[in-house]
Amino acid sequence: MKKGKLFLLTLAFALIFAGCGKDKSEEEDLDTESEIVESAEASEGSDGREVVDGKVRSYFTGEWIDQELASRRPLAIMLNNKKEALPMSGVNNASVIYECPVEKRITRWMGIFEDWEDLERIGSVRSCRLYFLHFAQEFDAVYAHFGQAFYALDSLNGGEFDVLSGGTKGIKKPAANMYDRISRPGKDWEHTLYAFPEGIWKDIEKKGYNMDMPGDFAEKFRFAADGEIEEYEGYPDAVFLQPGGTHGENGFGGVKATFEYNASDRKYYRSTYGNPHIDELTGEQVAVTNVIFQYCDGVVLDEDDYLHFASQSYNNDCIVFTNGKMIEGYWNTEGDLGAPARYYDKENNQIVLNNGKTFVCIVWNDYADEAVIQ
Numbered sequence: 001m002k003k004g005k006l007f008l009l010t011l012a013f014a015l016i017f018a019g020c021g022k023d024k025s026e027e028e029d030l031d032t033e034s035e036i037v038e039s040a041e042a043s044e045g046s047d048g049r050e051v052v053d054g055k056v057r058s059y060f061t062g063e064w065i066d067q068e069l070a071s072r073r074p075l076a077i078m079l080n081n082k083k084e085a086l087p088m089s090g091v092n093n094a095s096v097i098y099e100c101p102v103e104k105r106i107t108r109w110m111g112i113f114e115d116w117e118d119l120e121r122i123g124s125v126r127s128c129r130l131y132f133l134h135f136a137q138e139f140d141a142v143y144a145h146f147g148q149a150f151y152a153l154d155s156l157n158g159g160e161f162d163v164l165s166g167g168t169k170g171i172k173k174p175a176a177n178m179y180d181r182i183s184r185p186g187k188d189w190e191h192t193l194y195a196f197p198e199g200i201w202k203d204i205e206k207k208g209y210n211m212d213m214p215g216d217f218a219e220k221f222r223f224a225a226d227g228e229i230e231e232y233e234g235y236p237d238a239v240f241l242q243p244g245g246t247h248g249e250n251g252f253g254g255v256k257a258t259f260e261y262n263a264s265d266r267k268y269y270r271s272t273y274g275n276p277h278i279d280e281l282t283g284e285q286v287a288v289t290n291v292i293f294q295y296c297d298g299v300v301l302d303e304d305d306y307l308h309f310a311s312q313s314y315n316n317d318c319i320v321f322t323n324g325k326m327i328e329g330y331w332n333t334e335g336d337l338g339a340p341a342r343y344y345d346k347e348n349n350q351i352v353l354n355n356g357k358t359f360v361c362i363v364w365n366d367y368a369d370e371a372v373i374q
Contacts, residue, residue, distance in 0.1 A: 082106065085191035222351070
């Protein structure tokens with residue numbers, strides 16, 4: 001692949017026609033009906049988003065969610081993608097999922113969670129790599145992990161980022177309440193560690209983190225208008241995706257990552273290690289509305305094969321998959337670390353995603369040609 005320069009609820013319609021051919025008694029009810037219509041009309045929240053019946057459109061999915069959820073910072077939680085650790089728990093509640101290569105040339109996931117309080121557990125939780133922490137800043141997320149590579153310690157301990165670190169060697173102020181283990185017969189001990197919502201809140205409160213989304217939050221994604229589908233007619237079809245092909249060195253090939261498009265619900269279904277990637281809590285396969293291949297510059301840091309990927313870019317390639325179509329383009333970050341990566345087509349227009357969950361694959365530029373798209 002060569003580089004190129006590369007976003008109301010329906011109101012009660014019957015009320016619109018109230019008063020047509022009414023007698024006096026019916027006219028007396030008209031004021032009450034008008035009040036109902038007025039209460040259902042949209043207003044504007046403090047962040048400028050439209051509020052309808054207590055709901056606003058999510059920054060991260062474009063879907064209508066409770067205003068309370070939408071105005072709260074999300075959690076970014078590291079998830080264990082090793083074959084021996086699967087299935088994951090709670091992943092289908094993530095609004096956005098990141099998958100990046102790690103040492104030993106497999107991948108690790110990070111879920112961006114808006115709605116997590118009612119989950120039984122989330123995990124199993126795995127350790128931090130510095131680039132995941134950097135990607136999490138695009139969502140103003142509180143970052144949760146258990147364990148870390150040496151290269152992340154200064155950032156985790158320095159106070160610049162809001163983190164919920166497990167009590168492992170090198171961590172100065174661990175989160176003491178949210179992590180615990182469960183019995184998983186046949187699984188190694190390292191695959192039994194989970195985050196529990198009640199403890200998450202305790203640790204957030206103990207650390208004094210402000211959980212309000214900032215009023216000047218810079219949106220990463222642009223979504224289709226409410227109730228509309230971006231068809232992308234005329235763009236190439238793409239219904240089977242392998243971000244790493246079948247090769248092991250790029251990470252994705254090592255875990256046999258695939259996405260298959262289902263036209264009936266317009267979603268991409270994820271498989272890992274040759275099997276559907278299931279959420280243990282729901283029994284359902286991970287399925288998303290949008291998939292993004294975000295091509296990044298990467299380096300090997302040491303003889304132990306620890307990696308690092310650049311979270312900032314000017315004109316690195318990307319491919320967006322939505323509605324069974326493939327839109328090639330590029331991604332840019334405008335600003336300092338934490339500025340959102342945004343995705344543009346070859347005519348320099350920001351690519352419009354369809355409303356729903358998004359899966360971002362961080363594809364190593366060195367292995368870009370190994371991706372398979374059919």
